[in-house]
Amino acid sequence: MNHIQNPDLLHHPISRRRLLQKSSAAGCLLAATSGMVLPFRKTAAAENQPNTEPLADKVVWSSCTVNCGSRCALRLHVRDDEVYWVETDNTGNDEYGNHQLRACLRGRSIRRRMNHPDRLKYPMKRVGKRGEGKFIRISWDEALDIISGKLKHTLEEYGNEAVHVLYGTGVDGGNITNSNVPYRLMNSCGGFLSRYGSYSTAQITTAMPYLYGAQQGNSPDDIANSKLVVLFGNNPAETRMSGAGVTYYLEQARERSNARMIVVDPRYTDTAAGREDEWIPIRPGTDAALVASIAHVLITENLVDQAFLDKYCIGYDEKTLPSSAPKNGHYKAYILGQGEDGVAKTPAWAARITGIPATRITQLAREIGMTKPAYICQGWGPQRHANGEQTARAIAMLPILTGNVGINGGNTGCREGSFDLGVEWFDMLTNPVKTKISVYTWTDAIERGPQMTATRDGIRGKDRLDVPIKFIWCYASNTLINQHGDISRTHQILQDDNKCEMIVGIDHFMTSSAKYCDILLPDLMPTEQEDLIPHESAGNMGYVILGQPATSRKFERRPIYEILSEVAKRLGKDAEAMFTEGRNQQEWIQYLCEKTRERNPDMPSYEELKTVGIYKRKCPQEHVVAFREFRADPQANPLKTPSGKIEIYSEQLAEIAATWELAAEDVIHPLPVYAAGFEGWEDPARSQFPLQLFGYHYKARTHSSYGNIDVLQQACPQEVWINPLDAQARGIKHGDKVRVFNNRGETRLQAKVTPRIMPGVTAMGQGAWLVADMFGDKIDHGGSVNILTNLRPSPLAKGNPQHTNLVEIAKL
Ligand SMILES: Nc1nc2c(c(=O)[nH]1)N[C@H]1C(S)=C(S)[C@@H](COP(=O)(O)OP(=O)(O)OC[C@H]3O[C@@H](n4cnc5c(=O)[nH]c(N)nc54)[C@H](O)[C@@H]3O)O[C@H]1N2
Ligand SMILES: Nc1nc2c(c(=O)[nH]1)N[C@H]1C(S)=C(S)[C@@H](COP(=O)(O)OP(=O)(O)OC[C@H]3O[C@@H](n4cnc5c(=O)[nH]c(N)nc54)[C@H](O)[C@@H]3O)O[C@H]1N2
Ligand code: SF4
Ligand SMILES: [Mo]
Numbered sequence: 001m002n003h004i005q006n007p008d009l010l011h012h013p014i015s016r017r018r019l020l021q022k023s024s025a026a027g028c029l030l031a032a033t034s035g036m037v038l039p040f041r042k043t044a045a046a047e048n049q050p051n052t053e054p055l056a057d058k059v060v061w062s063s064c065t066v067n068c069g070s071r072c073a074l075r076l077h078v079r080d081d082e083v084y085w086v087e088t089d090n091t092g093n094d095e096y097g098n099h100q101l102r103a104c105l106r107g108r109s110i111r112r113r114m115n116h117p118d119r120l121k122y123p124m125k126r127v128g129k130r131g132e133g134k135f136i137r138i139s140w141d142e143a144l145d146i147i148s149g150k151l152k153h154t155l156e157e158y159g160n161e162a163v164h165v166l167y168g169t170g171v172d173g174g175n176i177t178n179s180n181v182p183y184r185l186m187n188s189c190g191g192f193l194s195r196y197g198s199y200s201t202a203q204i205t206t207a208m209p210y211l212y213g214a215q216q217g218n219s220p221d222d223i224a225n226s227k228l229v230v231l232f233g234n235n236p237a238e239t240r241m242s243g244a245g246v247t248y249y250l251e252q253a254r255e256r257s258n259a260r261m262i263v264v265d266p267r268y269t270d271t272a273a274g275r276e277d278e279w280i281p282i283r284p285g286t287d288a289a290l291v292a293s294i295a296h297v298l299i300t301e302n303l304v305d306q307a308f309l310d311k312y313c314i315g316y317d318e319k320t321l322p323s324s325a326p327k328n329g330h331y332k333a334y335i336l337g338q339g340e341d342g343v344a345k346t347p348a349w350a351a352r353i354t355g356i357p358a359t360r361i362t363q364l365a366r367e368i369g370m371t372k373p374a375y376i377c378q379g380w381g382p383q384r385h386a387n388g389e390q391t392a393r394a395i396a397m398l399p400i401l402t403g404n405v406g407i408n409g410g411n412t413g414c415r416e417g418s419f420d421l422g423v424e425w426f427d428m429l430t431n432p433v434k435t436k437i438s439v440y441t442w443t444d445a446i447e448r449g450p451q452m453t454a455t456r457d458g459i460r461g462k463d464r465l466d467v468p469i470k471f472i473w474c475y476a477s478n479t480l481i482n483q484h485g486d487i488s489r490t491h492q493i494l495q496d497d498n499k500c501e502m503i504v505g506i507d508h509f510m511t512s513s514a515k516y517c518d519i520l521l522p523d524l525m526p527t528e529q530e531d532l533i534p535h536e537s538a539g540n541m542g543y544v545i546l547g548q549p550a551t552s553r554k555f556e557r558r559p560i561y562e563i564l565s566e567v568a569k570r571l572g573k574d575a576e577a578m579f580t581e582g583r584n585q586q587e588w589i590q591y592l593c594e595k596t597r598e599r600n601p602d603m604p605s606y607e608e609l610k611t612v613g614i615y616k617r618k619c620p621q622e623h624v625v626a627f628r629e630f631r632a633d634p635q636a637n638p639l640k641t642p643s644g645k646i647e648i649y650s651e652q653l654a655e656i657a658a659t660w661e662l663a664a665e666d667v668i669h670p671l672p673v674y675a676a677g678f679e680g681w682e683d684p685a686r687s688q689f690p691l692q693l694f695g696y697h698y699k700a701r702t703h704s705s706y707g708n709i710d711v712l713q714q715a716c717p718q719e720v721w722i723n724p725l726d727a728q729a730r731g732i733k734h735g736d737k738v739r740v741f742n743n744r745g746e747t748r749l750q751a752k753v754t755p756r757i758m759p760g761v762t763a764m765g766q767g768a769w770l771v772a773d774m775f776g777d778k779i780d781h782g783g784s785v786n787i788l789t790n791l792r793p794s795p796l797a798k799g800n801p802q803h804t805n806l807v808e809i810a811k812l
Contacts (some may be wrong), residue, residue, distance in 0.1 A: 015474055040633075043467075043765035052130075059087075061613030062177065064107035065173030065526045070245035071102035071535050073614055076527060076550040078770040083111040083527070083550050089243065091364060091614055093567055096252040101543065101614070102243030102537075105699070105715065106706045110527060113709065114551070119508050120522035121555035129191050130494050130503075131481075131774050135517040142557065143519055148570035154471040155190060155805035159162040160433050162470040163192040167199060167439050168477020170507070170705055173533055175426050175592060176561050177526040182473040183428040185564045188569050188578035191433035193469065195442070196460060197689035199479065202439055203388030208414060210650040211393050211672070213640030217377060219416040219619065221540045223253035224411030226375040229261040230368065232287055232395050234379030234415065237270035238699045240537050246416050248269065249539040257409075257441030259375070262364065264290070267696065267721065267763055268737050268756035280364065281758035283681045284692050285385045286354040287378075288394035288674035292348030294365040295335045298401050305403030312634055313400060315649020315671070322643075322651050325564020326669070331397070331648045336669055346675075353674070353681065355758060368398055373409030377416060381696065386665070386677030386804040387509045389796040393672035400646060404640045406631025408623060418624055419619035421542030423534035424595035426588060429578065436462035438798035443484065443493050443791060445469045446500045455812035456661040468499065475506040475560065476523070480513035482770050485789040487804055488745050491516075506560060511704060512770040512784075519666045527591045528540035529559045530585060532592045544596060546589075546609035561585045604683050648672070656796070679790065681760070686806055689742050691726065694803035695785030698765025707769050712726045718783035719752040720764045722809060727753040730810060737812040740764075742788055742805065748812060749783035762809060766802070 032102065060076045061536035089100040104136065104663035113119075115769050123143035128448050138146075154162050164528045165182045197205060201215075220236075223229055229250070250271075256263060257446045263272040264287070272279050281289060298304050309316040315325070317332040328338050331688035337344030347358035347365075354361075356556035366671055368374060376399045383392040396413030404410030437445050438458045445452060449468030452459050459465055480503065484490050494500065494516050505517030507663030514520055526533070526547060533545040561584075568579035591607040631636035638644025642652065654670035667675035676682045681692060700716030701707040720740055722732065732738055734753040737745055740762070749764065757763060764785055771782035778788040789802045 008083035033658075046140060046289070060548050061361070061545060062550060063173065063545045063711065064103055064110060065171050065177065065533060066106070066705045067169035067172035068389035068702040069240050069537045070104070070242040071101075071173045071533060071538070071545075072107045072244050073101045073545055074103055074107055074527065076111070078550050078622070081551050083114055086111055086406070089464055089614065091612075092616070097168070097541070097618070099248070099541075100243050100314070100711075101538075102258045104242045106702060106709075106712065107242070109706065109709050109711060112711070113433040113508070113706065114527060116453040116509070116708065118510065118650060118708065120510065120514075120520065121557065122522060123556065124520045124690055126520070127517045129270070129775070130497065130516045130518075131491055133510060135449035135520060140558070140566075143521060144566050144570060145236045147502075147504050147568050148518055149470060151189075151567070154502065158467045158470050160186070161193045161435055161465065162192045162467045164442055164445070164469045164471070165194070165475070166442065166477050167195060167479050168475055169703070170476030170478070173524055174526045174535065175423070175532050176588055177529060177531050178426065179476045180428050181426070181560055181564060182475050184426070184570055185579055186473075187429035187431050188568055189351055191431045193433060193445070194431055194436050195439045195464075196436045197439040197797055197799050199439055199802075200384065200481065200799050203383040203385070203794050204380060204414070206797035206799065207383070207389040207392045208396070209640070211396055211641075211647055212412060215414050217412050218375065218408075218626050219418055219540045219624035220416040222408055222411075222625065223259055223375050225623070226253075226257055226373050227257045227409070228367065228371040228374040229254065229259050230264065230374060230376045230398070231261070232264045232272065232312035233374075233379040233381030234377055234460065235269040235271045235377075235381070235696065237273065239697045240381065241699060244535065244538050244543070246537055246539065251275065260371070262367075264400065266692075266758050266761045270699070275581075278519060278742070279362065280356055283353070283355045283758070284694055284761060285387060285391070285677060285680040286674070287382045288354060288672065289345070289350045289353040291394040291672075292345035292674050293347045293361050293399055294330075294368060295397060296345045297347065297362050297365030297635040299332060299335055301366070301369065304401045307406075308403035308682050309401070312405070312631070313381065313646040313648050314643050315647065318351045321384055324654065325649055329369045329649065329670070331671055333655055334673055341777045343511065349529070350558075355760070369402060369422075373407055374399070374401050374402065374404050374405065375409065375411045376404060376410050376413050379415060381803060384694075384801060384803040386679060386792075386794060386801040387667060387675040388794050388799065388801060389668065390667060390672060390675045394674065395730045397648070397672055400648065405646070406625065406627040409626055412626050414626070416537065417624045417629050418535075418537050419540045419542045419624050421535075421544065421617045422590045422596065422599040423532065424532070430755060435465065436460040437465070438793060440485070440791075440793045440800040441798055442469060447493050455659060458793070460576055463801040465468070472503045474503055474513060475516055476515045478511050480516050482506075482512045482704050482784060482786060483767070484790040485786055485800060487770060487772075487784070487787045488774070488778055488804065489791055494680055506563065506812040509708060519562060522555065523563075524553060524557045524559045528553065528557075530589055531598070532589050534696075538657035540623055541616055542619070542670040543614055543616040544603070545614050546593070546606070548610060559585065561588075585701045600736045626738050639775050653796075662795055668796050677804065678792065679804050683806065689805050689808050690760070690810060692760060692778055693740065693762045693764075693785070693805045693807045695766025695789075696763050698767065700765055703767040703791065704769055707767060716765075718752065718765060718768045720762055720783070720809065721752050721757040722762050723757050723759040724753055724755060725759045726762070726809070727751065732809070732811050736808050739812055740809050741805050744790065745778060745780065747783055747785070747787050749807070
């Protein structure tokens, strides 16, 4: 093996890998879930039987780098080359502002992932059908030769556009150990078919630039200046739940300002959980209708900030409406029923759609209109819907109508912002291929690539694709199956290996996606190698962690940088030179450290960071205020919209709406109007499948990561939430096993009968591991929501509306 070696990894006292290799069976045939039966010197039970004579005992700084949007410090206690105890940040005096970035229940269980007996240990080659999970062990050389041979063949036969790097976020937080590194490899050999948008934010990220020119929010610490907090579909207590995360800021900042908090969500979330002043349950996909009716009250009761609208906005009323717009094409006319639909958006109108009583809407509108400043924000639940682009812009209308944008204590209506101390990222190089598909349409690109067009399928950079996808990198991704929509259809598309000819998986576990890979490679974990790890959603305290390998490499696991360097070498001298630039992983990290220090002169040196582990820096302006400069002087600091102002009416969207081919329920509109979309509350299909269902992001896991940890499964069971009224009508009691089904599939799990979800709506944590015979009855027994979701993309972003589903539930 000739590979780039992190010298740190060589200096460990014992080579467990070699010890274990000797006794391992070569070429064993694997059933997917059974894992290999191999001697494992010590297991997760290590702490129950402590080694009486420890070979070494050390504490290693690292970080939890899964994609939960937090990024917590871990201090891993290591003995006998195994992590036996996990602690978290112990720096700072733990007062708010100098607080500790404490890990959640998942990060604190990381040793159970690291030491898990089911972890992948050797490179493997698929021998059964895709999805069957039958593999044989092969050597690294064979695996790398197969991959590079097939890659070269693909590039020669079909061109670079035939290679796709699948969206994946298993190591979203690392820098070198980052889900994007295959981009760098592909950009070193001519490029690849890339994507725009993410499963997280496809709709809102596409929509907001039309309104604001960008997507930005005030940092949550700024709530210390707010009188009111309104959360639309935002649940930081589960989705940003650590000491480095938003939920801590939200609570601490509210304690200082005493701001009232209103939670608008179909579920009574953990964020509410007794800390809210009001919970307003809303039917999924209908927030834009609620907003329109609030706007109706604000306008008719003279509560809008007219001066703000006149000075900073386009299209609120006649005065600022672009000349290209139709008569009465402005927002005010739409709300008052003087626009094209002639419907006044009164609270009574919205009550029928949203399920919120009209009187409550009026009260909410008055409170929003009269309490300033107000921190109005949305999570990403409301936008992960069929009409999500419209919803995202609509929610932002509330801070715009009330002039809460660009000031302390206010917000834009987007999700919380964060201070960025400017960590240098490992450069992914420039992609020579300019063609892009949207994040959700890769299955279409396999099936019917060359039929996909710009104006029907959202292809960017070209009118249509030249070739279908033939080669997929699936690194740190479970979106090949578990996290993508409509698992049955995806399974069908992946079955034909004449279509996509090669799928390379790089993971830690035999996930459902791993079973669909042709070559499967065992990765090291970020806690087992060196990396410089930047913060993500960290309020006004940026930080960076220098993680060190806690243990030596075990079995035949190898770090991603080394794996891809080996592929690059096989692709030729030029590719290798471009990919590595002559640096090994440690040299890269030293380089990234130095670059980061240039922007943060008081940051410790690389050598010092190895012992102190973490560097934190507060935002110099105290709070991040989105569009602060624009608010102060809009002429000198215009937004990045065509007019430089907030475009309530977007001429660009009017143009797209007039030229794109759209299906019946799909709406693209120059104004942030309510559009019901497909499979919503108003869909006739509700006669057959009467319940709305979505998969919320659950504290039990980060998507599917940590999903196989027994203690977490016990603490947070997988269950489907159903209101007592809906349960009673179906004879379902709390804890009963139920079938949740629609035309796309069926999953079976236990029911949580609870008034914490509104009638007509059901929900389960997304990310549960699929447990289904996809070659047999296709019924899932794991509570994996994507057996029920839809592959139909949203209209403008062509994003994933995975929260939009209709189902029926029956007792088993
Ligand atoms: N129905 C529904 N579906 C959804 C969503 C939803 O709300 N509803 N949410 C969507 C969203 S927002 C997202 S971001 C996606 C997330 O989907 P994914 O990005 O696929 O996230 P995970 O399920 O965590 O899977 C990451 C994979 O990386 C692996 N992994 C973790 N760490 C490492 C590592 O260090 N190295 C390697 N090689 N592998 C590693 C894990 O074992 C796992 O298989 O799911 C989307 N899917
Ligand atoms: N523990 C944990 N944390 C995570 C993740 C995880 O899997 N587990 N995933 C991470 C990732 S990658 C992402 S993208 C984020 C996701 O963050 P979000 O997308 O914000 O999370 P969701 O749970 O999908 O949705 C947030 C809330 O919206 C509500 N909701 C759903 N539909 C609607 C609607 O139509 N209107 C309104 N008003 N509310 C609605 C849900 O009930 C939920 O409480 O979380 C991140 N954090
Ligand atoms: S899962 Fe997220 S919140 Fe929990 S420890 Fe890891 S980074 Fe922190
Ligand atoms: Mo996400």
